[in-house]
Amino acid sequence: MTKSPLRTAICIAALALLAACGKGSSYAGTPAQTGSAQGTTFATNFSGTESPISENGTWQHVGQDWTTVTKANGFAHGTQTGIKDYDDSYAYLSGFPANQSASATIVLNTSVNDSNTREAELLLRWSDADHSATGYEINLHYLGDYVQIVKWLGPLGMFTELVSVTPPKPKTGDVIKANIVGNVITVFYNGTQIAQATDSTYATGNPGMGFFIRAPAANTDFGFSSFTATGL
Secondary structure, X not given: OXXXXXXXXHHHOOOOOOOOOXXXXXXXXXXXXXXXXXXXXXXXXXXXXXXOOOOOOOOEOOOOOOEOOEEEOOEEEOOOXXXXXXXXXXXXXXXXXXXXXXEEEEEEOOOOOOOOOEEEEEEEEEEEEOOEEEEXXXXXXXXXXXXXXXXXXXXXXXXXXXXXXXXXXXXXXXEEEEEEXXXXXXXXXXXXXXXXXXXXXXXXXXXXXXXXXXXXXXXXHEEEEEEEEEEO
C-alpha cells in the first residue's frame, strides 16, 4: 500500500474502534503446541495449491471487506484487483500467546520495473470479524522504499502509522521478522534490527501475513516462500 500520504489523512478521521475476534482451528504443517504459551510454533513452506489458503483450517480470514491469501507454486501471495483502496489480502493463525513472533522468506519478481506499489506484510496480535480487522501490520515495499509499522483500527481504511523506516532493497531469499513483547514491536531484516515502535492498544491476537498491491501490479510479483510464527 503506498499508504503513507492518504493513510495519515484517513487515520486522523478514525474516532471509533470496532472490537474483533478470530476463529480458532487446528494446525497443519508444523503443529502449534497447546498448553504452554511459550514454545507455541507454526511453520509452513506453502506446498500445494489453495485459494483461499487453509492448510487444514490453520489459516483464518473472517473480514468481508478484505481479500484472501492464496498459495501456489511454492509461495503465498494476495488476491487483490489493486483497484479498491486498503482491501489488503490477509490470513492469520490462532492459539498464540500475546508475546509472539512472525517471520517470512521473500519471493520477488525481479523483472518488475514499474513504480506500482507492492507490499508483503507480517501481522501481529491480529483479530477480525465481518467488518473489522485489528492488530499490527509490518509492511515491506518491494523496492525497499519503506518498512512501516501500522496499527489497524477496525473498519476498512482505518489505521495509523506508528513508524516508517527505509530498509535494504528486498531480494528473493531475504527474511523479514517482527516480534511483539509487551507493548514493544521490533522489526528485523536478515537478522538485523531495523525498526521499533511502542503501542499498548492491543493486548491479544495472533500472528499472520498479508499482501497489498495497486493496479496494474500483479499479486504474484511479491510473496512469501515460507512463514514461521512462534509464541515468546
